[in-house]
Amino acid sequence: xxxxxxxxxxxxxxxxxxxxxxxxxxxAPPKGIFRWLLTTNHKEIGSLYLIFSLTMFFIGxxxxxxxxxxxxxxxxxxxxxxxxxxxxTMHGLxxxxxxxMPAFTGLANWMIPLQIGAPDMALPRxxxxxxxxxxxSFTLLLSTLxxxxxxxxxxxxxxxxxxxxxxxxxxTFFILALHIAGISSIxxxxxxxxxxxxxxxxxxxxxxxxxxxxxxxxxxFLLIAVMPVLAGVITMMLMDINFGTSFFDxxxxxxxxxxxxxxxxxxxxxxxxMILPAFGIVSAIIPTxxxxxLFGYASMVYATAAIALLSFLVWAHHMFIVGLPLVAExxxxxxxxxxxxxxxxxxxxxxxxxxxxxxxxESPMLFALAFVVLxxxxxxxxxxxxxxxxxxxxHDTYFVVAHFxxxxxxxxxxxxMAGVYYWLPKWTGHYPNEKLAQWHFWFSIIGVNLTFFPxxxxxxxxxxxxxxxxALQFADFNLLSSIGAFFFGASQLLFVLGVILxxxxxxxxxAKAWEGAExxxxxxxxxxxxxxxxxxxxxHRTSH
Amino acid sequence: xxxxxxxxxxxxxxxxxxIAVLIGMFGFAFALVPLYDVFCSITGINGKVDATAKxxxxxxxxxxxxxxxxxxxxxxPGLPWQMSVEMRQMSVHPGQMAEVDxxxxxxxxxxxxxxxxxxxxxxxxxxxxxxxxxxxxQEQQLQGNERLTIPLVFQLARDLPDDINTITLVxxxxxxxxxxxxxxxxxTLKSSANNxxxxxxxxxxxNTPKNNKAAGEAx
Numbered sequence: 001x002x003x004x005x006x007x008x009x010x011x012x013x014x015x016x017x018x019x020x021x022x023x024x025x026x027x028a029p030p031k032g033i034f035r036w037l038l039t040t041n042h043k044e045i046g047s048l049y050l051i052f053s054l055t056m057f058f059i060g061x062x063x064x065x066x067x068x069x070x071x072x073x074x075x076x077x078x079x080x081x082x083x084x085x086x087x088x089t090m091h092g093l094x095x096x097x098x099x100x101m102p103a104f105t106g107l108a109n110w111m112i113p114l115q116i117g118a119p120d121m122a123l124p125r126x127x128x129x130x131x132x133x134x135x136x137s138f139t140l141l142l143s144t145l146x147x148x149x150x151x152x153x154x155x156x157x158x159x160x161x162x163x164x165x166x167x168x169x170x171x172t173f174f175i176l177a178l179h180i181a182g183i184s185s186i187x188x189x190x191x192x193x194x195x196x197x198x199x200x201x202x203x204x205x206x207x208x209x210x211x212x213x214x215x216x217x218x219x220x221f222l223l224i225a226v227m228p229v230l231a232g233v234i235t236m237m238l239m240d241i242n243f244g245t246s247f248f249d250x251x252x253x254x255x256x257x258x259x260x261x262x263x264x265x266x267x268x269x270x271x272x273x274m275i276l277p278a279f280g281i282v283s284a285i286i287p288t289x290x291x292x293x294l295f296g297y298a299s300m301v302y303a304t305a306a307i308a309l310l311s312f313l314v315w316a317h318h319m320f321i322v323g324l325p326l327v328a329e330x331x332x333x334x335x336x337x338x339x340x341x342x343x344x345x346x347x348x349x350x351x352x353x354x355x356x357x358x359x360x361x362e363s364p365m366l367f368a369l370a371f372v373v374l375x376x377x378x379x380x381x382x383x384x385x386x387x388x389x390x391x392x393x394x395h396d397t398y399f400v401v402a403h404f405x406x407x408x409x410x411x412x413x414x415x416x417m418a419g420v421y422y423w424l425p426k427w428t429g430h431y432p433n434e435k436l437a438q439w440h441f442w443f444s445i446i447g448v449n450l451t452f453f454p455x456x457x458x459x460x461x462x463x464x465x466x467x468x469x470x471a472l473q474f475a476d477f478n479l480l481s482s483i484g485a486f487f488f489g490a491s492q493l494l495f496v497l498g499v500i501l502x503x504x505x506x507x508x509x510x511a512k513a514w515e516g517a518e519x520x521x522x523x524x525x526x527x528x529x530x531x532x533x534x535x536x537x538x539x540h541r542t543s544h
Numbered sequence: 545x546x547x548x549x550x551x552x553x554x555x556x557x558x559x560x561x562x563i564a565v566l567i568g569m570f571g572f573a574f575a576l577v578p579l580y581d582v583f584c585s586i587t588g589i590n591g592k593v594d595a596t597a598k599x600x601x602x603x604x605x606x607x608x609x610x611x612x613x614x615x616x617x618x619x620x621p622g623l624p625w626q627m628s629v630e631m632r633q634m635s636v637h638p639g640q641m642a643e644v645d646x647x648x649x650x651x652x653x654x655x656x657x658x659x660x661x662x663x664x665x666x667x668x669x670x671x672x673x674x675x676x677x678x679x680x681x682q683e684q685q686l687q688g689n690e691r692l693t694i695p696l697v698f699q700l701a702r703d704l705p706d707d708i709n710t711i712t713l714v715x716x717x718x719x720x721x722x723x724x725x726x727x728x729x730x731x732t733l734k735s736s737a738n739n740x741x742x743x744x745x746x747x748x749x750x751n752t753p754k755n756n757k758a759a760g761e762a763x
Contacts, residue, residue, distance in 0.1 A: 122555045190562045198554035202547065228566050232573025247577060250661045251620075251718030255592070258580050262573060323667055325589045536547075 037132070040124035041530055042109045045131050047427070049106025050420070052134055054496070056098035057413075059142070061489050063091040068451075068485040070468050071478045084468035085153035086145060092156025096274065097181045098138050100408065103416045104277040105130075105188045108216050111423060112192060114521035114528065115210045117201025117537040122194035130187035137180035144170035144177075155466055157267065160248035160259040164240045171241060175234045182227045189223035192216055201520070201539040207298065208541060210519045214301050215280030218308045222269045222276075225312075230266040233259065257322050264315035272311045275375075275407060276304055278415030279346060282368045284519065285422050286350050289365035290357025291516040296349040303342035303349075310339050320391045329388040336386035340379065347376055362514075363437035367418030370410055370445055378406030381456065396466075398477075399459025405452045410445070417444075417495065424502050425509030429527030432502040440494040447488025454480045588670030592663065597681060598674040598699075605639040606702050612710040613700075615644065617660075623719035624652040625686065627660065639702045646679060646715070647693045650686035657720035659683045665712045672701040673711065683720050 029035045039045060066087045070078050079087070109127065113120055121127045144151035149168035152158065163171060196217045200209070209217075236247040236259075246252025248259045279300075287294040294300065316324060316332040324332070350372050359365070381403040385391050394400060424432045458477040463470055470478065509526040520539070524532045584592060613634055617627040630645040650656060660680045664670040675681075676697040686692060700711070 122551075123559070186566060190559055193562055194555045194558040197558050198551045224562050224565050225569055228570035229573040232570055236574075236577075250716065251659060251720070255580070255584075258577065261580065262576060265576075323665065325587070325667055328589070 038128070040120070040128050042113050042121045042124070042127065043427075043528060043530060045121075045127050046106045046108075046110030048131050049102050049109055049134075052131070053099050053103035053106060053416075054499075056094050056102070056138060058492070060091050060094035060099055061492065063087045063094065065485060065489055067091060068482040071470070072482040073479065074470055074472055074475050076469055079468070081468045082150060082153060085155075085466065086151045088466055089152045089155055089158075090142075090145065093141065093152070093178075094138070095408070096156060096270075097178070097185075098134070098141075100274045100412050100416070101185060102134055104216075104219070104274070104412075105185070105192075107212075107277065107281070107416070107419050107423075108188075108192055110427065111521060112195060112213055112216060113199070114426075114524065114532060115213050115519050116196065116199065116204060117520050117533050117539060118195060118199035119531065119533050121191050122199055123191045126187050127191050130184045130191065133180050133184035133187075137177045137184065140173055140180070141177035144168075144173050147173070157263060158237070159263070160237060160240065160256050164237055164248055167241065172238065175238045175241075178234050179231060182231050185223050186227045189220035189227070192220040193224070196220075201533070201536045203539040203541075207301065208539070210280075211283035211294065211297070211300055211304075212277065212280035215276040215283075215304050218304050219273050219276045222273050222308055222311070226266045226269040226273075229262060230270075233262045233266065236262075257319075260319050260322060261315070264318045265312075267318065268315045269308070269311040271404075271407075272307060274412050276308065278371065278375075278412050279304060281415045281419040281422070282350065282371050285364045285368040285418055286353050286372075288422070288514050288516040288518075289362060289368075290354050290359050292353055292357045293518075294349065295352040295355075296345070299345055300349055303345040306342040307339060310335060310342070314339065317386055317388075317391070320388045321395050333386055333388045337383060340383055343379055347372060347379075362421075363432065363434060363441055364418045364422035364514075366438070366441045367414045367421065370441070371414045371418065374410035374414070374445075374448070375407055378403055378408075378411055381406060394459060396464055397459035398455040398463045398465055401465050402452050402455035402459055405455070409452065410448050414444070414448075420499070422514070423521070424499070425513035426521055426524075426526050426528055428503050428506075429509055430502050430506030431509050431513070432498050433506060436494060436498045436501070440491060440498060443491030443494065444488060447484050447491050450484025451481050451488055452484075454478075454484075588664070589667045592670070597678070598676055600641060600676055600699060601639075601674065601701070603639050603702055605637045607637050609638055610635045611638060611700055611704065611708070613642070614710065614712045615646075616712060616714040617646070618714065618716045620717050620719065623656065623658050623717055625650055625656070625658050625717055627715060627717050636700060638700045638704050641676065641697065641699045643695050643697045645693050645695050647691060648679075648684055648686060649691045650689055653688035655685065655687045655690075657683050657685050658717050659720055660715040660717050663714045663716070665714070666708060668705060669708050669711045672704040672708075673713070674699045674701055680715065 030038055036044065036048060039048075064087075066079060067084065070076070070084055109121065112118075141151075147168075147170040149170060151168070151170055152163070152174045154162035154167060158174075196209070196213055206214075236245070239245040240247050240249060240254075246254040248254050248256050250256065283294055283300060314332055314336045316328060317336045320329060320332070361369075381399065385394055385400065385403055421432055421437055424430070454477040458474050458481075459465075461474065461477075463474045463477075511525050512522040513526055514522075520537060521528070523537065583589075613636055615629045615632060617629055619625060619627065626649040628647045628649070630647070634642060634644060636642045646660075648658070659682075662678070662680045664673055676699060678696050678698070679694040680696075684692065684694075
């Protein structure tokens with residue numbers, strides 16, 4: 001890119017609209033669908049992301065319920081095994097790439113400019129583009145279910161050669177969909193980094209930023225580092241399938257194990273991409289409702305960075321049984337266990353923030369506290385899996401399923417819901433119905449534990465994952481899990497109801513909607529007007 | 545508007561840098577493919593034996609140790625062949641040369657090409673298994689209903705780690721696609737010009753590396 005390009009009119013227009021918007025009024029937004037198709041406003045795009053993510057959460061959830069319905073009792077009752085495999089695969093793909101990641105990006109879009117005192121994201125048009133890639137990508141992905149041979153059926157990890165030599169013909173569409181979703185994430189990450197590094201309110205240093213901003217900055221760097229690797233892997237798959245190369249085919253000199261190395265080099269940082277922003281949300285909510293500043297702000301930042309760096313050194317703990325040499329097993333085992341240290345620092349800091357706090361238990365706080373407890377359980381089962389010799393036993397059993405659902409459902413998803421309940425007053429100007437939110441919380445927490453806790457036992461007893469039928473001794477655990485899954489799924493309708501009611505009305509919220517909330521977003525009115533911080537706010541350093 | 549100008553320059557700089565990282569990481573993913581091959585061929589940890597013939601090392605046979613060498617053969621869909629081995633396992637001393645016969649049978653009536661790809665377990669033994677002659681160095685062609693017996697000649701290096709008592713050698717048969725077949729054929733024809741003894745597997749060693757490369761790279 002040449003450094004001295006003549007200023008291009010559209011670029012100039014969009015940046016001035018961002019930069020010196022205070023001097024002229026904003027053009028009336030287009031009406032109807034075009035308002036949403038063409039919007040460059042970070043709040044509207046944030047809302048689009050969140051609505052998209054919620055839709056995907058329900059679609060992925062329905063797939064999960066198909067799986068759980070089939071597993072309700074032993075034997076094959078409802079679906080063909082081939083379709084069962086498509087359901088497990090699609091559930092994973094949709095939840096990871098369609099629900100959790102866009103939800104965090106949506107929260108980032110809404111909250112990062114508000115929390116750092118910026119008028120909008122740095123690249124508003126790119127922001128619009130990165131959102132609208134998502135519906136395209138996931139329409140394509142979902143359409144593979146209707147294609148001859150069905151959709152992807154090789155698990156969300158799409159190990160070669162299952163996903164190359166033995167894959168359905170629709171796999172090429174799956175690859176394209178994943179490419180598009182990947183580009184969307186990458187563009188979102190570029191935008192977030194550019195915003196955080198360049199558009200903070202005057203006087204706000206990096207170490208003054210709220211932790212949600214910090215965790216997202218680190219997450220965005222992870223995205224920039226690993227999404228291209230994912231793109232590379234699926235490009236190799238594409239070439240193996242369609243152009244006769246042999247990256248992963250032993251017959252032509254390739255190696256299927258290479259696929260797993262490449263995939264998990266992306267995949268392990270990816271799991272932190274799905275949890276670091278959750279740490280940020282919880283680090284905002286706990287101090288608010290404990291009415292104390294966060295304990296150990298700097299150590300939180302360093303712990304997040306340490307987790308991100310370590311995430312590049314642990315990928316092969318997903319592959320302990322491929323036949324790694326002993327020295328590699330030991331290296332990956334110890335480096336994985338090392339991650340427990342910065343994570344422990346975080347949990348310690350949250351607990352210490354609560355210590356002697358003046359705590360109240362509104363719905364955001366309930367979800368945040370549940371996050372701390374249940375995420376820690378998921379972390380401990382992760383430590384068990386990190387022990388290489390134990391993993392030989394646990395690998396590909398329901399214990400693994402229990403582990404990652406504990407870190408993703410009461411981990412990432414609960415944090416997202418906590419964030420939504422926390423910031424809904426800022427978005428809509430109304431408090432969510434607290435009674436409804438509390439019911440939602442208690443149903444969710446019962447549902448989550450009923451669904452996933454028995455999976456630990458099923459897994460330790462030897463039940464393999466990704467199978468539509470199972471031996472009789474696992475029947476009771478599966479029955480409980482299935483009942484819990486339907487209970488949890490149904491109780492999420494309360495969440496939708498709560499959000500809709502909150503958008504339509506409710507108790508009016510003041511600018512500072514929560515008594516103990518300190519960050520910049522609580523200085524703008526509730527609901528936040530379409531354009532905020534057109535003149536940069538004066539940032540007063542608090543007591544981090 | 546100084547600070548806004550500054551922010552704009554900053555955004556542009558950030559975007560250029562992140563895109564540079566992106567391109568770098570995309571390239572890195574592809575660079576990992578040859579790096580992985582190099583790493584594995586040095587360490588042998590993916591169990592892939594060097595697909596070139598080794599010369600016999602005349603060293604003293606270590607009669608104090610017996611190593612149990614097991615052979616496993618596997619077919620694969622798309623190739624109507626059967627591969628069998630004369631004995632499932634044998635005991636050898638490190639340093640001793642051993643020979644075992646493998647038999648390929650084409651169960652269909654049409655000619656086809658296949659290739660047996662080896663894998664050694666435990667992977668730490670890989671670099672200590674020296675193959676003097678192996679059918680796995682090149683593709684095999686079988687006429688309809690043909691049966692072909694080819695010996696594997698190997699030697700275990702004397703520096704085989706002490707903790708290894710059993711070595712398992714797995715051969716998986718893979719069909720060779722038409723495109724590759726032609727490339728391999730071309731190569732065979734070229735090398736047969738230099739080497740009249742093409743049909744004798746043991747004497748065929750000098751040109752096998754080239755043939756072998758063709759399978760991996762013709763694509």
